[in-house]
Amino acid sequence: MAWTYNIRGKDVDYNPVAIGYGLVGLTENHFFVHPSKLSASVLSEFNKNGIKVHPYESIIPFLNNLKESTKILVDPSLCSQTIYESINGQIISGTSISKLLKSIKNDVEINHIRNVMKKDGAALAQTFYWMETKLTHGDEITEVEVAKKIAENRSLQEFYQGESFGAIIGYKDNGAVIHYHPEPETCKKIKPDGILLADSGGQYKDGTTDITRTFALSAPTNDQKKSYTLILKGMIALSRAKFPEGTTGAQLDTLARQFLWAEGLNYGHGTGHGVGFFLNVHEPPQGFAPVHSERGQTIQLPGMLTSNEPGYYKDGEYGMRIENLILTQKSKIDGFLEFETVTLYPFEHALIEKSRLTTEEIIWINDYHQKVYADISTFLNTEVNQWFKEKCKSL
Incomplete structure (x- = not known):
């Protein structure tokens, strides 16, 4: 009803809706x-x-x-x-008529979505610069403190209204718990060692964000680099896909899993969910998931905003996930669709095993990093900008 009557509310945590x-x-x-x-x-x-x-x-x-x-x-x-x-x-x-209608963003919403990703990416750059600096200096920080810092830096951005969900900041084995949420009494202290998974999102009047990045806080193992690179290859495959009109989420879901499957690996969640416009961060009906689900059965249509988030979770050791939001749009090929990646934040260089990537994948990553830096650098001060430029360098 919030979308149908063009209102927003504060009755539900993280979701700007009214109960009615x-x-x-x-x-x-x-x-x-x-x-x-x-x-x-x-x-x-x-x-x-x-x-x-x-x-x-x-x-x-x-x-x-x-x-x-x-x-x-x-x-x-x-x-x-x-x-x-x-x-x-x-x-x-x-099916509710409004469910499908609101999943298709109009041109005004799409322009706002592109812009909101810039300031959201800037908030993350400021946060992870702070985190890396703290760890380098030997200062103690916790999972909860990282979550709070992300929200704090987002709150400095124009039109920010709050988090789109409780941040998932999972250090080492906590990252293997897919929907882990850190609590002050039980959260881990983060040290310059191991893997950190950070999944967070913001609600702005001009859009809703959801992004996951995985960080190596020390030199990663060969196993960790292999896992991350297989995930990244799957994300790129889905991001670059061109597919005929009428293609379902289940058909596209397999693109993101193929490289993990080839190694006998998998992840126990859908590859993606629909995202609202200053509405619920999980918005049906579309997504990328197995065929038995609504997300799997729904066809992709131009204007849909969907998450692309393959992962891998090694129980008791670490969890990895990479998540961008992608916008469905018409392809230059008649009768086909493709995706535009709208999320803006670099991937983790230390975890990428370049020898596993194709030339096309390397070009895609380098082009993406170039765009990320061009769109976000103007939001950053000189010190953070210099650090961020290194994060966005070519492979």
């Missing part, structure tokens, strides 16, 4: 929400556009009193059993 119900019709529209949550200007706009506001708790009696001839489209994946059983009318089960 909506009933959208051909001749009338209803919104069931606590009226105190709506400003006078929003109420005025609703009134101009024929949207009737009702108390949140009045949804059930309202549905009870519908005419039996009323036809109601209900998305079972979004509707509770209580609401479903309260409908006095002819129920048609199907």
Whole structure:
């Protein structure tokens, strides 16, 4: 309903939405929400556009009193059993119309998304410069402190509203826990040794971000470099893909896994999920996942924003994941689609085993790093900029 009625709220942590119900019709529209949550200007706009506001708790009696001839489209994946059983009318089960519509970003949103990635990347550069400097000087930092520093640097950016999810900062074996969340009482102290996984995102009025990078805090082992490079090759394969219209997420998911599979390796999560525009960081229906899921069955359409995040997790030792957001767009080849990578942050040079890369992959990485530096360097002070230039160097 936040997208349908073009509003945002603060009822749910990390997700800028209001708790409520909506009933959208051909001749009338209803919104069931606590009226105190709506400003006078929003109420005025609703009134101009024929949207009737009702108390949140009045949804059930309202549905009870519908005419039996009323036809109601209900998305079972979004509707509770209580609401479903309260409908006095002819129920048609199907996918929410707004679910698909909001997944396709318009030109204005796309331009904002490209711009928001620049300031988000700058915030990360400032954070990881701080982290590396601390570790070099022998200062003690924790997983929680890194998470807080990322949020702090994002908060300095224009239109920042908060995190898009609780940051996943996993040091060594904690990184192998896919949805690990550090807590002050139990988090690890980070030292200049081993592997660190950092997955975080921000909510801005001009877009939602989600990015993962993996860092080598000391000289990596051959096994670690192999794992990282196989993941990177998979990410590049998906990023560079050209595919016919009508291709599903399940078909594309395998592109990111192929190099791990060739070595008898895999990861136990989908390769990607849809991302909203100043909305939920996990937004259905599209994604890259096995065929039995909604994400796997949904076809990619121009304007969709989806994460590309293959990984590898060695229990008890380390976890690795690399994540960019990619935008689906029409290819120059008639009837085909391709992706534009919009996330901006360099990969970890120390973990890349160049001998495993093809010439085309090396060119792609170098071109990407060149763009990252060009787009972000102007946001950085001289000291951080010099450090960041080294991070964006060619292979």
